[in-house]
Amino acid sequence: MRTVQLSQLSVNAEAEVQDLAGPPQFRNRLFSLGITPRSRLVLVRRMPLGGPLEIEVRGTRLAIRRHDADRVWVCVVG
Amino acid sequence: MRVALVGNPNVGKTTLFNALTGAHQEVANWPGTTVEYIIGKVRSGAVGDLIELVDLPGTYALTAYARDELVTRNFLLYEPYDAVIVVVNAASLERNLFLALEVLELTPRVVVALNMVDVAEDQGITVDAAALSRRLGVPVVPTVAARGVGLTELVAWMERIGGREVVPINTWVVPYSEELREVLDPLASQLAAAVPGPGIAPGAGDSRARGLTVSPVVAGAQPAAGVGRFRPEWMALRLLQGDEEVTREVRVIPQGQAAVQLALSCCAQQAGVQVELGNQALALEPAVLERLRAQHEEFEMRIADAKYNHIANLLADCVRRDPLAKQTFSERLDKVLLHRFWGYPAMAVVFFAAFWLSFVASAPLSDWVGNGMGWLGQLVAKGLAAVGAPAYVQSLTVDGVFAGVGAVLSFVPYMAIFFAIYQLLQDSGYMARASVLVDRLMQGIGLHGKGFFALVSAYGCNVPAMAATRVMENHRDRLLANLVIPFIPCNARLGVMAVMTAAFFPGTRGAFVMMALILISLGVVAGSAMLYRRTVLPTDPAPLLIELPSYHVPSVRNILIPTWHRVWMFISRIWMFLIWATLLTWALTYFPMGAPVGQSYAAQVGHWLESVGRWYGFDWRLMIAILFGFVAKETTLSTLGVLYGAGTDGSLGHLLTQAMTPLVAFTYLVVYMLYVPCLSTVIQMRRESGSWRWTAAGIIVNVAVAFGLGLLLERVGMVFGLQI
Numbered sequence: 001m002r003t004v005q006l007s008q009l010s011v012n013a014e015a016e017v018q019d020l021a022g023p024p025q026f027r028n029r030l031f032s033l034g035i036t037p038r039s040r041l042v043l044v045r046r047m048p049l050g051g052p053l054e055i056e057v058r059g060t061r062l063a064i065r066r067h068d069a070d071r072v073w074v075c076v077v078g
Numbered sequence: 079m080r081v082a083l084v085g086n087p088n089v090g091k092t093t094l095f096n097a098l099t100g101a102h103q104e105v106a107n108w109p110g111t112t113v114e115y116i117i118g119k120v121r122s123g124a125v126g127d128l129i130e131l132v133d134l135p136g137t138y139a140l141t142a143y144a145r146d147e148l149v150t151r152n153f154l155l156y157e158p159y160d161a162v163i164v165v166v167n168a169a170s171l172e173r174n175l176f177l178a179l180e181v182l183e184l185t186p187r188v189v190v191a192l193n194m195v196d197v198a199e200d201q202g203i204t205v206d207a208a209a210l211s212r213r214l215g216v217p218v219v220p221t222v223a224a225r226g227v228g229l230t231e232l233v234a235w236m237e238r239i240g241g242r243e244v245v246p247i248n249t250w251v252v253p254y255s256e257e258l259r260e261v262l263d264p265l266a267s268q269l270a271a272a273v274p275g276p277g278i279a280p281g282a283g284d285s286r287a288r289g290l291t292v293s294p295v296v297a298g299a300q301p302a303a304g305v306g307r308f309r310p311e312w313m314a315l316r317l318l319q320g321d322e323e324v325t326r327e328v329r330v331i332p333q334g335q336a337a338v339q340l341a342l343s344c345c346a347q348q349a350g351v352q353v354e355l356g357n358q359a360l361a362l363e364p365a366v367l368e369r370l371r372a373q374h375e376e377f378e379m380r381i382a383d384a385k386y387n388h389i390a391n392l393l394a395d396c397v398r399r400d401p402l403a404k405q406t407f408s409e410r411l412d413k414v415l416l417h418r419f420w421g422y423p424a425m426a427v428v429f430f431a432a433f434w435l436s437f438v439a440s441a442p443l444s445d446w447v448g449n450g451m452g453w454l455g456q457l458v459a460k461g462l463a464a465v466g467a468p469a470y471v472q473s474l475t476v477d478g479v480f481a482g483v484g485a486v487l488s489f490v491p492y493m494a495i496f497f498a499i500y501q502l503l504q505d506s507g508y509m510a511r512a513s514v515l516v517d518r519l520m521q522g523i524g525l526h527g528k529g530f531f532a533l534v535s536a537y538g539c540n541v542p543a544m545a546a547t548r549v550m551e552n553h554r555d556r557l558l559a560n561l562v563i564p565f566i567p568c569n570a571r572l573g574v575m576a577v578m579t580a581a582f583f584p585g586t587r588g589a590f591v592m593m594a595l596i597l598i599s600l601g602v603v604a605g606s607a608m609l610y611r612r613t614v615l616p617t618d619p620a621p622l623l624i625e626l627p628s629y630h631v632p633s634v635r636n637i638l639i640p641t642w643h644r645v646w647m648f649i650s651r652i653w654m655f656l657i658w659a660t661l662l663t664w665a666l667t668y669f670p671m672g673a674p675v676g677q678s679y680a681a682q683v684g685h686w687l688e689s690v691g692r693w694y695g696f697d698w699r700l701m702i703a704i705l706f707g708f709v710a711k712e713t714t715l716s717t718l719g720v721l722y723g724a725g726t727d728g729s730l731g732h733l734l735t736q737a738m739t740p741l742v743a744f745t746y747l748v749v750y751m752l753y754v755p756c757l758s759t760v761i762q763m764r765r766e767s768g769s770w771r772w773t774a775a776g777i778i779v780n781v782a783v784a785f786g787l788g789l790l791l792e793r794v795g796m797v798f799g800l801q802i
């Protein structure tokens with residue numbers, strides 16, 4: 001069980017969210033988008049040129065900026 | 079009866095709205111904000127009266143954190159309504175039901191529209207609507223808004239729920255854990271005692287819904303105004319989450335203060351803080367407050383967690399998934415469109431086609447409109463001459479009235495085609511992806527990826543470009559884009575620039591000069607964006623997460639209706655201003671009666687302006703052209719033509735080259751390119767920014783940068799004795 005930042009996850013890896021850092025607004029937004037502790041997500045792809053990451057969480061696809069993804073701590077499963 | 083449409087972005091609220099209201103809609107423009115909601119009327123046979131449907135902006139939650147969520151939240155909290163339709167996407171219920179639960183906690187007058195069941199089916203997802211309805215305690219109607227499926231049933235439920243036939247619902251919509259309930263229950267009962275019930279007796283504390291037994295509620299149960307009409311449970315949850323606005327509202331109701339204190343002391347207890355909570359709870363030390371805040375957040379997370387757990391249970395019972403082996407269409411398309419190499423060329427092709435259609439292919443249409451107006455004007459003038467009307471009346475009609483109307487109408491083809499394409503890109507799901515692709519580059523200059531399309535389209539016309547900034551949820555991002563868009567030369571300005579460049583810098587030099595101008599404008603856009611970010615518009619801490627919806631082919635109706643709306647809004651807003659401005663220009667150049675242009679009032683104003691122009695080497699004619707260009711940049715060439723006494727034979731270029739040096743001309747082009755585009759842009763900017771103050775600030779910066787940079791170039795050019 002390795003805990004890493006979401007931005008460090010490799011493509012197609014599935015992970016479970018451990019903890020969310022950052023200001024309340026940010027965490028609250030993540031909650032309403034379905035990114036809560038213990039939720040499962042998959043890193044679908046990284047956009048070129050250091051752009052956002054595409055993730056799949058609770059059946060929807062989201063793009064999240066890398067530096068925002070730094071604040072999401074996940075642990076790789078499987 | 080008033081019914082609100084609520085749901086996550088892109089779930090089909092507007093489609094549903096359009097399908098239900100048809101052509102009976104009016105656009106409500108709410109002062110003070112840029113995001114408006116639309117109200118439409120549904121004619122219902124049964125009730126005999128009209129149902130007023132309100133289309134609200136998409137939202138993920140009802141917290142007061144993100145500004146974009148506030149429109150919907152404020153509506154649900156403070157506006158009167160009889161029922162809420164929560165539209166959910168059947169293909170991604172897990173996320174969508176979160177908002178549904180939030181709304182259910184607020185009011186039991188809910189109908190769930192289970193939309194996009196066709197999409198869900200394609201993905202092998204089957205939802206048992208009846209079971210879901212039983213578990214949620216409110217009607218759940220499967221719909222395919224895009225094809226009008228399920229609407230009759232939806233309207234029927236709307237009438238029943240809106241007509242106060244309310245389904246009894248659990249005290250706690252979500253079965254919160256024992257620990258939470260220990261805190262929540264006393265709070266809720268305290269609030270229930272403080273608030274004279276919103277007319278719906280809360281059900282007993284059993285944890286199961288009672289199904290759909292509809293019971294009419296006692297007459298006279300009109301919900302009270304303000305926070306008093308909310309369910310006590312909802313208020314309890316909000317107090318615990320530290321919702322400042324709700325806390326403020328609760329304080330003012332009789333005995334509300336006690337509830338607020340109870341919530342605070344629960345929080346303090348859980349956080350292990352020993353405090354004496356008097357009436358001035360807010361006067362605590364920062365360190366203690368910090369711990370209380372953290373505790374509120376902790377509650378918030380546990381509440382969200384409980385909701386998702388509940389949703390997982392619901393879905394286990396109501397949704398069947400037959401995993402599909404094959405990749406979905408969207409995934410295959412994304413392999414190319416979001417490819418690390420092919421993504422950008424693909425985007426270039428899509429955008430190029432979009433802009434070519436909206437600004438090149440529509441140009442003949444604009445010309446037809448312009449020529450048509452000119453022709454009509456001539457016709458009327460002839461008629462007037464025939465009846466012996468005085469010359470000034472003839473001139474007024476042709477150069478004043480018809481020119482003004484023409485200026486308004488010539489915008490229409492641009493706008494119509496642009497908005498249709500914009501809607502197509504937006505609706506198909508491509509725009510979200512394009513925004514993500516360029517987000518990194520845009521961030522480099524402090525702008526948001528979603529603003530890219532707006533900025534690029536500003537080269538066509540600044541007015542629709544400003545309207546296109548509305549996709550950005552964040553007010554500051556939107557404002558920033560609106561402030562820098564005027565620095566981007568539009569079609570009309572590019573046209574004037576091309577003519578002048580060709581006259582002064584023939585041949586290849588012209589191409590370089592145009593390139594230099596465009597680069598200058600890019601530099602100014604980037605520089606001013608960064609400067610605004612550093613000074614008055616620091617980046618919001620709110621993150622920007624973009625959902626990437628599945629691709630799909632939008633319906634014609636979904637494209638035409640918003641297009642029509644936008645074009646109509648533009649015309650209805652602008653025509654008065656433009657016609658008055660044109661009339662004023664006309665009067666200034668025409669009077670005093672019989673005087674040559676050189677002695678008209680316009681010339682007098684021009685001579686006065688020349689005191690500024692002298693710094694740059696601009697004569698009074700150039701200054702007047704700058705001033706009048708403000709009405710509409712398209713008119714600049716004809717104004718210059720009149721002032722320099724050029725005929726229609728194309729002698730203007732020649733006359734201009736005699737009137738100034740290339741350096742002055744270049745300076746003029748820079749100033750002309752950068753200063754406030756036109757009246758229409760200013761009005762649009764006011765509309766998008768929602769404030770005259772920002773609009774004025776934007777204009778002042780605009781003019782200052784244009785003239786400042788012009789002066790700098792001129793002086794530097796002089797020092798180096800530049801002969802470009």
Ligand SMILES: Nc1nc2c(ncn2[C@@H]2O[C@H](COP(=O)(O)OP(=O)(O)OP(=O)(O)O)[C@@H](O)[C@H]2O)c(=O)[nH]1
Pocket residue numbers: 085086087088089090091092093094134135136137193194195196197221222223224225505506630631632633636
């Ligand atoms: N296949 C299918 N597509 C639908 C259905 N309902 C809506 N759509 C499409 O989904 C897209 C989004 O619909 P909108 O009505 O714009 O969504 P919205 O909820 O108003 O979105 P926001 O205003 O951004 O919150 C449109 O392209 C619709 O054509 C449906 O039942 N089935």
Ligand SMILES: [Mg+2]
Pocket residue numbers: 091092093133134135136
């Ligand atoms: Mg909508």
